[in-house]
Amino acid sequence: MRIEFTKMHGLGNDFVVLDARERPLPPMDAAFAAALAERHTGIGCDQLIVLEPSELADFRMRIFNADGSEVEACGNATRAVGLLHGRPARIETRGGLLRSGPTEAGISVEMGKPRFAWDAIPLAYAMDTHALPVAWEELVNPVAVNVGNPHVIFFVEDPYAIDMARLGPMIETDPLFPERINVNVAAVAGRDSIVLRVWERGAGLTRACGTGACATAIGAMRRGLVDRRVTVALPGGPLQIEWAEDDGIVMTGPATEAFRGSFDPADFGIII
Template sequence: MQRAFTKMHGLGNDFAVFDARAQPFTPTPAQARHIADRRRGVGCDQLILIEPSTRADAFMRIFNPDGSEAEACGNATRCVASLLGRSATIETRAGLLRTRTIDRAVRVDMGQARFGWQEVPLAYAMDTSALPVGWDGLAHPVALSMGNPHLVFIVPDVDAVDLAALGPVIEQDPLFPQRINVNIVQITSETAVRHRVWERGAGLTEACGSGACAVGAALVKRRLTHATLTVHMPGGALLIEVAEDFAVAMTGPVATAFSGVIKL
């Protein structure tokens, strides 16, 4: 079987995008690993499927390199909107996301950040604004859902944290029944922060759109920054806007690297 794909990225957070509207395709875990492999496959942080939707312009499915399926991905949403070639409403497992193209950038309304312990979810009730837990110097994170689960740790220096070692430990802690994305953030001003992320099922990535939204919502929740801020990640920056009801929007660039066909 052969499948055509488009390789895209948002700030280095890269995707193999498959248009499955006319020809259905659901990758097996083995196929997902093969496609994501940077030496033997296409190479990507996630596989993205564009499927038909009865509620929106398209349905977007997100597969991690380990074959697990994610609920939301902000950078992938922007890439799909760019591939569709217009402002669009995109259905995901996390709900409907509205996008708008602005010059070479795409804006996505990511929906409301949710802070209920059952909404994250956590294994049991606790204060999500400052969890009474810690791992090797990382402590008291904010827990929230942006359609997918996130932890946000505020640290003095994001470069001083061994996220490659701590990320998988925290991701798979029994406190998080659906595993969790691990974000660390350094506040540099009231309108700018530095951000690194360990993505659930993918590992270290150059950028994470839903993670940047989670960071913005968490910092506004703790009243540490303005509601509009620039989140700087290794791959580049996103503009994050947090409304009074904690609805979050993000704006940033996307790019197409190449197109091709892969044999599965």
Template sequence: MKRRFEKMHGLGNDFVIFDARETPLEMDGATARALADRHTGVGCDQLIVIEPSQIADLRMRIWNADGGEVEACGNASRCVALLAGGHSRIETAGGVIQGEALDGAAEVDMGTPRFGWDEIPLAYPLDTAAMPVGWEDLHGPAAVNVGNPHVVFFVDDSGAVDLARLGPAIETDPLFPDRVNVNVASLDGGAIRLRVWERGAGLTQACGTGACATAVAAIRRKLAASPVDIRLPGGTLTISWRPGESIRMRGAATHVFTGEVAL
């Protein structure tokens, strides 16, 4: 059986997207992992299935390249919002978000961040604004849940951190029962430079939820003011947030091609 898919990316964070609103599609971790393989599959950081929703305009399900299903993906949300067109309400496992399609871009309301230790979640209570933990030269991170869990380390030079080595160790540390996304950020004038080790995907060109978590952490620590530009390897996202309000993320979303694959 062949199914049509859309290949899209948000600042280089790339997706294979299936629209299953009219014709259902059974997806599992093994199939998602096979399709994500860049040598023997289509190739992507995350695989997305769009389904009908009873509480929103559509439902978005997300599988990482390792086959694990996750709660949220900011860059994929912008791509799905662009596909949906106009204003849309998108159900995710992390909650209902709202998207608006723009010209070659999208703005997404990502909902309100959560800071409770049990909302991240952590294995035991800690101050999530500045956690008294560390891994080698990375220490004192902030923890934020923006639909999925993140830790954010503020460092002098984000590019100098060996994130390919430290990322997996932090992601799978027993402190994080659901694993965690790892962000290393450095101030760059009024903007922030960011690199992200994504849970289940590794180093990616951009991470939308990571940009949201980093902006929120920086604003909480008074290191930045809203709106703040987050400069990732794949490009820049603009994040707006005020305490008690929802996070708004604006950035590019690009359609690459339409294809078919045998499942």
């Protein structure tokens, strides 16, 4: 049995997409996902995406980070599968029900409403998520927000001056965050512009993170640093983020199909 896949990316944040909506796949576990994601011996990706039937939406999207951990949401992947689907869709995720659809500017995704309560992030104990009274060296007093998955955002003078390869994993795995955390460092460039770098939970430093862009924009809006529609510039390119009047987050940006192929599960030690 060979399994077909589609390799896609959103601003360089890349995915292997497996479509199990009509043809069931072998059970996916952390070891299998990590093997496919490995860039030297697997297909290679930041996240593995599995599409499945859903009773709640047009289809269900499961998301596995490169380390094999299954996570709640991924904005760039939602745009990618929206492109693959080719028409407006309701998508079930562990982080909630999302909506995607094509626009002139790419694929637009309704990401739901942000959550700010400490136990919705979640944090290990109660504190003000508007400015957490914590610090890791020069990174201090972050905003915390859950946009389907958990994020902390540090506003700094120059995101590219921060040693994210060292500080990112330190913060991601801090006991303050019982489900680990995505780490964002951002600079406000104007009322409608933010520069952002992201250390992604379970994936590391990434060229783009859709939920990170959403969380950072909401954090800046919550602090009154920017207006309710901004451009977030990531290393891979820009995303447009709007915090709508109904409190829902709308993310718009490109998605690209790179190539298609197939593999034999036995190559990864999976016997069917």
